[in-house]
Every structure is written in C-alpha cells, then in structure tokens.
Amino acid sequence: MGKSPRTPPTSPGAIVWWRLSRNRPAYWALRVLGILYAVVFFAPILAPYGESSAERTRPYEPPVSWAWSGGPAIRAMERVGGVSRPSEALPHRLAFFVRGDRYDLMPGVTWDRHLFGFAAGGTDRVYLMGADQFGRDVFSRLLYGGRVSLSVGLIGVLISFVLGLWIGGWAGYRGGWTDALLMRGSEILMSIPALYLILALRTAFPASLPSQWTYLMIILILSLVSWTGLGRIVRGMVLSLKTRDYVVAAEALGVPAGRILMRHLLPNTLSFAVVAATIAIPGYILGEVALSFLGVGIQEPAASWGNMLQQASSVSTMEAAPWILWPGVAIFVTVLAFNILGDGLRDALDPRHLDG
Amino acid sequence: MIALILRRLAALIPVLLGISLLTFLLIQLAPGDYLSQMEMDPSVSRESLEAMRQEFGLDRPAWQQYAIYLKNIVVDRDFGFSFSRRQPVITILFESLGNTLILSLAAALLTWLLAIPLGVLAAVRQHSWVDRLASGAGMIGLAIPEVFLALLLMLMAYKTGWFPVNGMRGLDHDSLSWFGQLLDIGHHLVLPALVLATVPLASRMRQMRANLLDVLRADYVTTARAKGLTERRVILRHALPNALNPLITLFGYTIGGLLSGSFLVENVMGWPGLGRVAIEALNTRDLYLVMGSVLMASTVLILGNLVADILLVISDPRIRHGASDG
Numbered sequence: 183m184g185k186s187p188r189t190p191p192t193s194p195g196a197i198v199w200w201r202l203s204r205n206r207p208a209y210w211a212l213r214v215l216g217i218l219y220a221v222v223f224f225a226p227i228l229a230p231y232g233e234s235s236a237e238r239t240r241p242y243e244p245p246v247s248w249a250w251s252g253g254p255a256i257r258a259m260e261r262v263g264g265v266s267r268p269s270e271a272l273p274h275r276l277a278f279f280v281r282g283d284r285y286d287l288m289p290g291v292t293w294d295r296h297l298f299g300f301a302a303g304g305t306d307r308v309y310l311m312g313a314d315q316f317g318r319d320v321f322s323r324l325l326y327g328g329r330v331s332l333s334v335g336l337i338g339v340l341i342s343f344v345l346g347l348w349i350g351g352w353a354g355y356r357g358g359w360t361d362a363l364l365m366r367g368s369e370i371l372m373s374i375p376a377l378y379l380i381l382a383l384r385t386a387f388p389a390s391l392p393s394q395w396t397y398l399m400i401i402l403i404l405s406l407v408s409w410t411g412l413g414r415i416v417r418g419m420v421l422s423l424k425t426r427d428y429v430v431a432a433e434a435l436g437v438p439a440g441r442i443l444m445r446h447l448l449p450n451t452l453s454f455a456v457v458a459a460t461i462a463i464p465g466y467i468l469g470e471v472a473l474s475f476l477g478v479g480i481q482e483p484a485a486s487w488g489n490m491l492q493q494a495s496s497v498s499t500m501e502a503a504p505w506i507l508w509p510g511v512a513i514f515v516t517v518l519a520f521n522i523l524g525d526g527l528r529d530a531l532d533p534r535h536l537d538g
Numbered sequence: 539m540i541a542l543i544l545r546r547l548a549a550l551i552p553v554l555l556g557i558s559l560l561t562f563l564l565i566q567l568a569p570g571d572y573l574s575q576m577e578m579d580p581s582v583s584r585e586s587l588e589a590m591r592q593e594f595g596l597d598r599p600a601w602q603q604y605a606i607y608l609k610n611i612v613v614d615r616d617f618g619f620s621f622s623r624r625q626p627v628i629t630i631l632f633e634s635l636g637n638t639l640i641l642s643l644a645a646a647l648l649t650w651l652l653a654i655p656l657g658v659l660a661a662v663r664q665h666s667w668v669d670r671l672a673s674g675a676g677m678i679g680l681a682i683p684e685v686f687l688a689l690l691l692m693l694m695a696y697k698t699g700w701f702p703v704n705g706m707r708g709l710d711h712d713s714l715s716w717f718g719q720l721l722d723i724g725h726h727l728v729l730p731a732l733v734l735a736t737v738p739l740a741s742r743m744r745q746m747r748a749n750l751l752d753v754l755r756a757d758y759v760t761t762a763r764a765k766g767l768t769e770r771r772v773i774l775r776h777a778l779p780n781a782l783n784p785l786i787t788l789f790g791y792t793i794g795g796l797l798s799g800s801f802l803v804e805n806v807m808g809w810p811g812l813g814r815v816a817i818e819a820l821n822t823r824d825l826y827l828v829m830g831s832v833l834m835a836s837t838v839l840i841l842g843n844l845v846a847d848i849l850l851v852i853s854d855p856r857i858r859h860g861a862s863d864g
Contacts, residue, residue: 370556374836375798378816382560382832385820386567468683472802475685476817494689495806497696497703504693510686518681 198453201530208526211519218516222328229322230299230308232283234483237307237317240266242503245312249273258306274300276308312505314493320508327485327509331467332516334401338466339459341405346412347455351443353413354420365417368410377472379407384478393484400479404469412458419451453531461524464517471513487513539851546844553840554833559604561832565825566600572621572823594621596825607826617833618826620819627830630815635834637706638804638811642796644727645734649792653739654785657746661781662773664751672743679740684799688733688806695729702726704808730807734799738792742785749781756780786853790846794839 203209221228246256247268255273259266280299287293299308307313310321353364371379383403391399423429424447432442467487473479474488475495482489487509493499494506573591576582591597595606610616617627660672695701702708708722753759754777762776763769801813808814812831819827 366552366556370553370560373553373840374557374560374832375794375801375839377798377801377813378832378835381801381817381820382564382828385823385828386564388569464681471683471685475802476805488685491685491689497692500689500693501696507686507689510683510689513683513686514681517683518677521677521681 198527198530202526205526205529207522208530211522211526214515214519215523218328218519219332222325222332225322225325225329226285226287226293227295228297229319229325230282230296230310231319231322232285233323233326233485235283235318235322237313240307240309240313240317241315242266242499242506243307243309243313243317244503245505246309251275256300256308274306276300311508312503314490314503314506315499320490320505323485323490324487324508324512327487327490328512330397330480330484330486331470331488331513334397334404334470335463335466335520338401338404338408338469339463341401342409342412342462343455343459345405345409347416347448347451349409350413350416351420351448351451354417355424355439355443355447357421361417365414368413371407372410376407376469380404380469380473381476381478383407384473389478390481393481396480396484400470400473401466403473404466407469408462408465412455412462415458416448416451416455419454420447423447423450457524457528457531460520460527463524464520467513467516467520539848542851543844543848546847550837550840554837555608557836558608558829558833561829562600562604562607565823565828568823570823571596572825574823594619594825603825607829617830620824620827622819622822622824622827627826630827631812631830631834634810634812634815634831635838637809638797638800638813639838640723641727641730641734641800641804641809641811642793644731645738645796645800646789646792648731648735649739649742650789652735653742654746654782657743658750658773658778660743661747661750661754669747672747676740676744679736680744682736684733684737684802685806687736688730688803691729691733692807701729706808706810726809730800730803730809733807734796734803737799738795742788742792745788746781746785749784750777753777753781783853787846787850790842790844790849793842793845797835797838797842 202212226232240259243259243266246259249255249257251273252275254276256276257268257273259268276298277300278298279295281294282296282299284292284294300306307317307319309319311324312320314320314323349364349368353361374382380403383406384399387399420443429442429446432446437445470479470486471488471491474486475492477489477492480486480489490506490509491513494510500507572594573587573596576587576590588597595603598606607618610618615628617631619625620627620630623630656672660669663669691701692703695703702725706723706726707719708726711719711722714722750773754773756777759772759777762772767776797812800809800811801816803809804811804813805817812835815827816831816835818824819831
C-alpha cells in the first residue's frame, strides 16, 4: 500500500506511529485536527473581523453572494422590506491583508491586518457565513469560538490526566485508608450524573466572572468531573504492578514512595492513559458546549461554539437565519475527527493486532 | 444473590450521604442564597425578608441547616420545601422524575430495539453495504452533539409540522380523552427520545457488531457449522446469546447515561423533567430542590448500575458460580 515496502519499525513508540499512519481514516482525522487547530491559532489574522465587532445595522445578514470583478468580489447586500438580498450594483472587490480591527498577534504585539476583507470602510461587510443578531460575522466568531472549544479539550484532558494518574496511582500504591478514602470519594463523584455534578459545581462559582476566569473555571470543573474513570483503572493497574520484583527491589533499596510511583509504576500505565485521554477529549468539548448553551459557561460577547448555538435556540430564528447553526457543524467535525483518531490509536496500541 | 443486593443497597447510604454533603457544601460556597435576589427588590420589606429567612431556616449556621435537613429526611421522610414553588420538594421531584423516566425509557427502548438487530446485521454481512452504512451512521451518531441534533430536529418539526417543536403536552391536552392524551404525549415524545437515543444507539450497535464478530471466530461456532447446522441457526442459537452477554450488563449503565443525557435534551426541547427542575433550582438557589434533584438523579443512576450488576450475575454463569459469594 505504501510507496516503498518497508519493514515495520521495532521500537514500541515507532510501531504505534507506524500503525497509526497506515490507518487511513485515523491519519485523515489527524490532518483535519491539525488544520482546525492551526486555523483557530491564527484566528485573528484569518478572521476578517474581531470577536465582538458588531454592525448593528445588519442583523442576520445572509452569507455573501460571490461575483467576479477582476478578482474575487462580493455583491453588496441591500435591504428591501426588511429582507436582505444581493444588489445589482457593481460587486465589491475583495482585498487581501486589509486593515481592520486591532488584535494581539502575541502578548504585547498588536496588528491590524486581516487575510481578506473590504479595503474601503463603510458598513459593507464580508459575511462568509452570514451574520448573527448583532450583525457580527459568524465566520469570525466561529474561529474565535473554536479557540475556546478546541483548547478546553486539550487542557482539560491534561489536568484530569495528571489528577487521574496521580490519585489513582497513589491510592493503588499506598492502599489502606488512603486508598479507601480516595476511592470512596471517586465513587461519590461517579454516582452523580455528569451534568448534574457539573452544574452543581458551577453554582459554587460566582454567576458572572471575567471571561478568562470563566474559561479556567469550565476547564477546572470538567477535569474535576472526569478524572475518576482513569483514576480507578490506573489504581487497578498499579495494584497489580506493585508486587513485581522490580518494585520490591526499588523499595528494598530505599527509594522514596513518590519516586517509585513516578519512575516505576506510572510509566507502565501511560500507553493506556494516552488512549483514554484521546477518547475523552470530545467529552470536554461537548461539556463546554452544554455549559455555554445552558447559559452558565462562556458569556457574551466572548464567543464559544456552545454560546453561539444558544442563539439558535428559537426555531423561528433558525428558520430565518439557518447559518447560525454553523457552530454545530464545527463541533460535529471536531468530535468526529477525535473519535476516529481515538479508534485508530486504540487499534494501534492494541498488541493483539499484529498484522500492522 | 439477595445478600449481594442487600449489601449493595446498604453501600448506597454512605454514597448518598456523601452526595448530599457535597451538594450542600457547593451551594453554601456559592455567593448569596435564594433570598439575595429579593433583597434587591424594593417592594419586599426588610421585615418580611427576615421572616422568610427564619421560616426557611436560612438564618441558622450552615451545619445546623444540614443536620436539620438530614434529620427531617430520616425521621419524617421530609425532603424539605421548595422556596420558589412553595411546594414540598418531594412532590415536584416525583412528577418531574416521572417525565424524565418516560423519556429515558422511550430512548432505552429505541436504543435496544434498533441497536441489536442493526449490530447483528452489520456483523453477519461484514464489509457489505449494510455494514458500511451502519458503521458510517454509527460514527455520525456518536459525533453529532445532542444540542445540535435537537436544534436540527426542532427546525425540521417547525418546517414540516409533523411533530410538535417542544414541550410534552399540546395546548388542548386537557380536553382530550385519556387515549388522546396518551397519543399526544407519545407524539411529543418522538423527537426528544430520538435525540436522547442517538449516542447510546450508535455505541451499542458498534459493540454488538464487534462482539458478534469476535464470537463468530470462536471454535464452537466452527463446530456448529461443521455439524451442518444452517447459518441462521448457528447465529441465532450459538453465537448470538454469547455475543449478547456483555451488552446485557450495559443495559443498566445505559439508564444512568440516559439520565445525564436527558438533562440537556429536556432543557433544549422543553421536556418538563428532572433536568429542567434542577437547572431552575440551581439558578434560583432553591437549596432543597437542588439537593433533592441531585440526590434523586444519583439514586436512579446507582440503581441502574445495581441492575446492571444483577443482570450480569444472572446472565453469566462464570460469575454466578464463582464470585457470587464474595
């Protein structure tokens, strides 16, 4: 199938990568995710407008209609009887690297160039995916919202990964009352249906917070809810590992408990934990969507895929402006890609698959 | 077996105690209480505010409030009083839990009735177009966010008029005969149940397919075929029962998952269930209603898991004869 017939590599990490790259769907999923993350990383440049840049005279303006005028161009919209439609006037030429809303390129450095847009001022706008109720560009907000939705998954998984490995490892290694206490605690957390627990945790924080704090709070809540499954499995693995000779030898040599855990026990649970983490990422993305949709997550005017979807919660709005459903498509594509990647990773790490 | 159930039920008590304490602490951590919003309201006098505070017991120290709450549950089976609805919590909860269970059971029914046949079909005709279609639909079903699916179906209902857009009862519900009322609720139930069933349906179908494919490779299936049994009999009598075993356990766990899923569906599609009560109570800081709904939801989840374990003991002879004493 490959271009050059090669023998499979022999180191465990390379085998996993080799199998993964031969799994076409998983490889495509990885590429799609790479593109998505790159796009939201460069969101300020790629987006023609700022996150909350509104044009209140153009609520729910439909997506642009394309034309050609010595280059890609866009027909201006005119309002006739409250309905926007492309005007017959000369199409507006699209310009590249135009000046627009200022943004932070990186901390301390601001820039105002955008990949595309209209050169002249005025109220005409390039609404690639239409506008929302305040005349904000859905495409721009989709890119900015993606920064929240896509990073929540990665950071959240990282935190609960550390929590799960550490708590599960400690409980398994120490045993006794440490184990009993930690495991009963995790049982309590697991016995509350996830969204009830998430919402209950949410009430412990003030109702309105600055947007950066809300973001951190959401990550924290989702990680606190999600470490338990991983923690219990890691505990089980550590329980069976800790009687191995090399652990007993390390103990006999007087290696401190924390070091035994970090150096000798947890590394053995890592490959399982990586798969578990990849499979868990969509849960965080959907968790943020749920919180923001229910109005207790990321607050306007900041964008997230969840709070953008909330604008669509009235059917008459959805019918009149179906383009505000784009965030749903974005979530779907992201979750699909993560699921396919997770499946591929699981197969790649499964030692029973020797066909490679 | 009975000992197992009793022991598990006894283990329920400390867990529920922990849950109630955790919920109580979280609400205490939150700034303000139910009356804080009324303090802003000039039409409510300070005296009546104080009177209400005393009536609700909100003037006492937190640990006393919690102790009284527990005492009332144990002694009088009284789960407190909802501040905002002015009704005993238990009344509100039973009504909304009933609605949630209707929704969850409909979704569970849909899941199992479709997941097993589809999974079997996909496994038996592996690599055929049925298999590809089912696997593709399964991937989509797992990835589509419930909120998005709910919105799409609501839009469809709005445009076609085939189904009610949201809610549980039509405007003319009270004027209908009992049969008409049943049909009315059933009509309202279709879309929320479909949304709720999508994820479990997709994942159970994939599991069913994988299990059956595993079993079909087993030696006893080869033996059955070698004996000259019809393929139909090999699959239905020899392979399927063994492939179903792991899924039976999942039945109980599905119920817990549906409960959490229904939280979102209820709030998007206006189904008057426990999830809606919970979020309303959380938003108004209606202390005992929050406690009650979290406890109620958790109890159902735990009971679902218990049912799963019991089903496993019944269905798997290895556990029945091996570890059932432990």
